[in-house]
Amino acid sequence: MLKSISSSDDHLISLIVSSTGKLHLRQIHAVLLRTSLIRNSDVFHHFLSRLSLSLIPRDINYSCRVFSQRSNPTLSHSNTMIRAFSLSKNPIEGFRLFRALRRNSSLPPNPLSSSFALKCCIKSGDLLGGLQIHGKIYSDGFLSDSLLLTTLMDLYSACENSNDACKVFDEIPQRDIVSWNVLVSCYLRNKRTRDVLVLFDKMKNEVDDCVKPDGVTCLLALQACANLGALDFGKQVHAFIDENRFGNALNLSNTLVSMYSRCGSMDKAYEVFNRMDERNVVSWTAMISGLAINGFGKEAIEAFNEMLKFGISPEEQTFTGLLSACSHSRLVDEGMMFFDRMRSGEFKIKPNLHHYGCIVDLLGRARQLDKAYSLIKSMEMKPDSTIWRTLLGACRVHGYVELGERVISHIIELKAEEAGDYVLLLNTYSSVGKWEKVTELRSLMKEKRIQTKPGWSAIELQGTVHEFIVDDVSHPRMEEIYKKLAEINQQLKIAGYVVEFTSELHNLDSEEEKGHALTYHSEKLAIAFGILVTPPGTTIRVTKNLRTCVDCHNFAKFVSDVYDRVVIVRDRSRFHHFENGSCSCNDFW
DNA sequence: TTAGGGTTAG
Numbered sequence A: 001m002l003k004s005i006s007s008s009d010d011h012l013i014s015l016i017v018s019s020t021g022k023l024h025l026r027q028i029h030a031v032l033l034r035t036s037l038i039r040n041s042d043v044f045h046h047f048l049s050r051l052s053l054s055l056i057p058r059d060i061n062y063s064c065r066v067f068s069q070r071s072n073p074t075l076s077h078s079n080t081m082i083r084a085f086s087l088s089k090n091p092i093e094g095f096r097l098f099r100a101l102r103r104n105s106s107l108p109p110n111p112l113s114s115s116f117a118l119k120c121c122i123k124s125g126d127l128l129g130g131l132q133i134h135g136k137i138y139s140d141g142f143l144s145d146s147l148l149l150t151t152l153m154d155l156y157s158a159c160e161n162s163n164d165a166c167k168v169f170d171e172i173p174q175r176d177i178v179s180w181n182v183l184v185s186c187y188l189r190n191k192r193t194r195d196v197l198v199l200f201d202k203m204k205n206e207v208d209d210c211v212k213p214d215g216v217t218c219l220l221a222l223q224a225c226a227n228l229g230a231l232d233f234g235k236q237v238h239a240f241i242d243e244n245r246f247g248n249a250l251n252l253s254n255t256l257v258s259m260y261s262r263c264g265s266m267d268k269a270y271e272v273f274n275r276m277d278e279r280n281v282v283s284w285t286a287m288i289s290g291l292a293i294n295g296f297g298k299e300a301i302e303a304f305n306e307m308l309k310f311g312i313s314p315e316e317q318t319f320t321g322l323l324s325a326c327s328h329s330r331l332v333d334e335g336m337m338f339f340d341r342m343r344s345g346e347f348k349i350k351p352n353l354h355h356y357g358c359i360v361d362l363l364g365r366a367r368q369l370d371k372a373y374s375l376i377k378s379m380e381m382k383p384d385s386t387i388w389r390t391l392l393g394a395c396r397v398h399g400y401v402e403l404g405e406r407v408i409s410h411i412i413e414l415k416a417e418e419a420g421d422y423v424l425l426l427n428t429y430s431s432v433g434k435w436e437k438v439t440e441l442r443s444l445m446k447e448k449r450i451q452t453k454p455g456w457s458a459i460e461l462q463g464t465v466h467e468f469i470v471d472d473v474s475h476p477r478m479e480e481i482y483k484k485l486a487e488i489n490q491q492l493k494i495a496g497y498v499v500e501f502t503s504e505l506h507n508l509d510s511e512e513e514k515g516h517a518l519t520y521h522s523e524k525l526a527i528a529f530g531i532l533v534t535p536p537g538t539t540i541r542v543t544k545n546l547r548t549c550v551d552c553h554n555f556a557k558f559v560s561d562v563y564d565r566v567v568i569v570r571d572r573s574r575f576h577h578f579e580n581g582s583c584s585c586n587d588f589w
Numbered sequence B: 001t002t003a004g005g006g007t008t009a010g
Helices: A009-017 A022-034 A041-054 A057-068 A075-087 A091-103 A111-124 A127-140 A146-158 A162-171 A177-189 A193-204 A215-228 A231-243 A250-262 A266-275 A281-293 A297-309 A316-328 A332-343 A353-365 A369-378 A385-398 A401-413 A419-431 A435-447 A478-495 A511-519 A522-533 A550-562
Strands: A456-461 A464-469 A540-544 A567-570 A575-579
Touching (some): A009 A041, A022 A041, A022 A057, A057 A075, A075 A111, A091 A127, A111 A127, A111 A146, A162 A177, A177 A193, A193 A231, A215 A231, A215 A250, A231 A250, A250 A281, A266 A281, A281 A297, A353 A369, A369 A385, A385 A419, A401 A419, A464 A522, A478 A522, A522 A567, A550 A575
Antiparallel strands (some): A456 A464
């Protein structure tokens, strides 16, 4: 085929554009050199462009060699090279090339160069470089270029500066659906989850077709719903997807599976999963991870085995889901077996921090804390604070004081300590009655001015999310809620519920104060509100930012029995399904 | 000489 290359450039270019794989590109390169067609600017441009788009990142060297052999690169050649760097593992080089281009007055960069250079800054997290480009956009008079401004928005979004991203959005002269989607993705990335939902609604009700949500908008909105646990809103997005026939896209179906399972609705997740015409490794991983966080460990393992039967190879993330399923359901032997299989010749996957985290959690729950500690010590990469924190949690549960002290020193060493870590250590001390240590640590916390992160709980009713914090008085129906809570407390006491003072949470100064705060933890307010406003028998779904404390866990158990309700609480790491006075989880031994 | 470029699943 290559021999048939004639002097017809069109034919040649279409051949280049459709070429795939390194071998194929090398063959083409050889022919281009032999025939001197490489000198043709257009041919060269397309060849370089193909190289940078189709080769894996580390082969940037090939593109570099080809580029450096060109004696008089045009602007479009340089732009292609900047793009190649932006896709590579060395994006800083792309920014350098852009600056070199600026210094060379014969080839002033155009908006496209700035756009690719911004991509480089986004990839390397270089806000300073991005700011320089922003300044030049003003001086170069590129402010009317909507596409360039959209990339600029993405820079601020990636650098956690959503306010400036919004300012740029306001300046875009012609906003299309992509600019709107970048705004949505900015909110999502910067944890402005509620803004995503508000914006989605706004876009849905817009008459202008350029603003109507497309598949990407829906994808982002579904992720926001998953983060918030906003099941009703997620269902609305699902309905919108069906109405607009985006439904068959694999990425949307996969996100729906993930959204439903992360909102605690496995029935709906299965429904979507079973209806899919085509499933890839992402679909199976979403299902396995969903089963894992909902505490269905055995089912997750079954799904994994079924996936293998379909001939689909697991990836890193699949094992993260599978191992976390084992740890949440305390399937210690199975978890260790899968960890070994993952590393063996069968799958040849090198464990990452997430995998180690799952195994540390698994061993921690099985009271094998020394083994967990040695595993962390044996890791080839540096342990992060989350790994240590997992072990610290296990120390708290099993009352391992000395190990707990050692672990927190590692966290402090990483300069990553959070208030919650001190609270865990505090609770470790108090669980074994080391009161003098408790006092000592409390004064240290005061000295260091450590403030605990306020806990919040959210409950969604007909698409509106109601949020509560500890001792919240801001809700318009607060009086009724507190009255209801008092009534619930009374009912539960009759059934045998006792407030637990000694364990969990918050660096409060006196037992008295502690008991008070326990009575009004945010999840209790949310549950009371749920009972107040929903008809009997309705499932109550609460999402919480921290881990549920033992007392609230008990409270929910009693509520599910006394009020005959299914209560589903999603805390920081998993779901608790309360029914008939018991919980599906193994978290509180 | 022109076109090229921005968002996106586990």
